[in-house]
Amino acid sequence: MASSSLQHMAQGLIVQSKTLINNDLKRILKEEGVVSSGVKATLQARVIGLIDRAVQDNDHALYNRLQHRIANNGASPSSQSTPSYNPQTPTKSSPLVNGNGNMQGYPQPTGFTHYQMARSAPTNHFKASPFFEIRESILEGIALEPSPSHRQNCNKSLTLNETTCHRLRSDRSLRLLLFSAVEQPLAPYTRLDVAFPSQIEVRINGEEARANYKGLKNRPGSTRPADITDLVRIAPANYRNNLLITYALTQKRYNLAIYMVRKFSVEELAKRIAELCIIPKRDVLKDMRKKASDPDIVVESSVMSLKDPISTLKMTVPCRGMLCHHTRCFDLESFLQLQEQAPTWQCPICSNHVSFEALAVDEYVQEILSKVPKAVDQVTVEPDGRWSIQAANTSSKSNAHSDDDDSDEDLVEISGPRVNTIKSEVFATPQSLARTPPIPSREASSAPRTGSKRGSEVIDLTLSDDDEPVRPTKKVAQGDPPYPPFIDSSP
Template sequence: MASYVVNSVEAAVEGAAVEDVLEYVKTLKVQELKDHIRVINENLPWTQHLRVTGNKPSLASNLSEVIQAYADAPLRYNQMLLLFAPLGFYGFAQHLRRLRDAMNSGAGSGYYGRIPEQGLRSTGVDAHSYSGSSHASGASVNPSLSTQQLRFRPSPFYEIKEFVSSILQVPEAPPATGRRQIVVAFTLSEKQTSLLNDIPGRYQLRLFSTTFDHYIAAVSGVQIPAPVEFPYTSEVRINERSLGVSLKGSKKHAGRVSPPNLNRNGAVHVQAGRVNRVEISYANTPQRHVVVIALCKVTTAKELTEELKARQFRSKEEVVQRMRERAGDEDVLTGASTLKLVCPLTYMRMVIPCRSNICDHIQCFDAYSFYSMNEQSPLWLCPVCNQQIQSADLRMDGYVEGILERVPMDLETVLVEPDGAWHSLDGQYNEHSRVMNHALTIKEGTPLSDSGDETVPMTPPLDADTDLAPSSDPFCVPADVIDLTFDSDAE
């Protein structure tokens, strides 16, 4: 599924007057000035390296000088402002625009002289700018510049429809600083509450997070979709109730945690205009992050399995033809191999046998079990060969399905010949045996529950850092599986 592309913050910050940006610099504290200078040094190689030491006047002077130096170079100037946006400039620009609109209408005559500092700067992005329109409401757009967009990596389990909260910066929390906390507040519109209430389970509010570096890559010219990645040690509360989910993910691999459903415990106020409060406490986080809440359309593991059966099917004839072609290749050594009829993930008999079309081994795994595990922890690794795969790569295997239909439920292995013929170890069952097991439903054949966030495998869930190496699983012994991934050049 394609992820929904959400409008980014550039509409409100691009082309901002230099005077406004310099006024913003005056409101920054010492640490905030250093943060702005660091983000310039780390992301803008065409600028002179700026010192991050010194007192507030010297830091502000250095930052102001570089802003003025690139004011006449729109592309670089706007790229700099885009980096400032999640650090507080977006909130500043939005408040400034609203104050000016109010003053123009006569409602803001109470403000005089310098814009009030309190409440003006905010690391949050105004939730009302995320309406799904082509640009932020009321913000000016520079048509000569390309649209910068924030996207997260797509997932078959959800599709982002719109952001409903601010995009909030999560500062670093080194071990010495202890635990830190941020709060994200949001309200829902009538349309959003209607979707959440009228179609239970189809739409959810999910909490997304990524590192600041991934955020920059997603909204810069490169526009690399950001992985979901939370501060490594973090806890979430929604309206004073613990969310009760692990957001640990993986230190080695970004994107191996799912954005949690904020209403999994029924704590969200699904009423138009009522404020919801999300508290995120975290520690041991050396990198900055950003967080945002999105309204998502959800697809369950059961629905993905049904779609696989209907649209992504590899027939028995196609599988056998491919096996025979490989058997006829003189460079490939083939022989009878053992095919396991139990899923290597759950140790239960497969119901919907599937494998990736980029994998050449005949060994399959159960589709619903695979989807259910990845719904909880999105590793997307083939449990047979440990290769990175995608949902779109999966195919239901008609050949293995035919075997499952012709052997007793307690038979766990068969021997497969290179030409596609198969038989049980005692020779009692083979491809000519009558059909004894008609297609089972997902509910009958799987040990996993289809209750949304409560989906739990019967076997302990895998840790996100655990590799599904074939050698570590008794069902993934290379000698027992027809492995067509090797050729003579691989040696």
């Protein structure tokens, strides 16, 4: 019969197992006597199967081993460090010690039993993120009641003990984050997205904590927790910080909490993926040749862009999801920076969901980037995997050449005193037309014209000099230079 305590903690252990890399999963399966070959999804399913078996058989020894292995990258537990599970003799734990425990899916601190971790687990269980790891619960029990029409205030005191203050001062990667989520009936058994009320203002000691509390529109899970570290006074210890939350226009109850987390930079995460998760070149070529040999599919050469679709710059570390079926990649750091700002975890090429664990560096595209000149941003890829540069840039060069030719033919510059005279005749406005006659005189007159006034002449600029009729001599306008004399330079 399955133990209710094990069932309660197994969900967090399953989430934590999904953060392991292939080598750790294989090591766990091999030492537990299970087949350790296959892709990552298969390895994860086998480890989860071991956890489920321990829960169903109420096998605390197996569960303890699995928890130690998952928390220590597959390492075997020693006889001294193996914690004993004894629900009859619980040990009272401090409310401020590492409260994430197994329920959050993060590494278990040494010296704590499973019962202690269950007792100190946070009330709100948020979805894990590769950008931070929850280390300690600082303040919980912040409830925002529904307020559909009026503004409401919530005041709380935040006091940090000397140990927490010392850790924050000595390690800059430790941050204080404000989490929020909509209250749900099954919150202890589910992973919640970070979500704040639509209108909220957070102040620490009178200063506003500026953050993006809304995320992307109609995209649950795209909101980040608010970083309030710089506004909290950590010296002196036991200082009473004032937390004021003002909110409105919400019909749901929100639960907020403050956790101390270990924050990971984009560079650290990119380095971890580049070292551990690689799609070998031989696997890429094997897949391309398999598609090319399919008689039902006609595969031709294609142009592959070497630019990142997010930043439009040339890629540095080409990356794609291991479950994506396209060969084109995106830049690893640019993608992680985008997810840090708004975590949607969507492939920018095929728009499919791609998790952090599924990201991998494409060795085939990385080799192309290392061999092409800096000015080249696309290559032509053949169905068998061969690639070239010349064919990719021929079209752009020919288009540029044709554009230059067209521009040379269309734009013809004509200069000379004769052209200037014609321009002055066309655009000059006679003084007799500059004056506007009164309104009654604008009516058409049927009387014949008398006098010596000449009618307006129409000048056809399409006529050549040979076809142009002989025109009477005209007076040169003031300011226009006279025609230059004809000089016969022939001997």
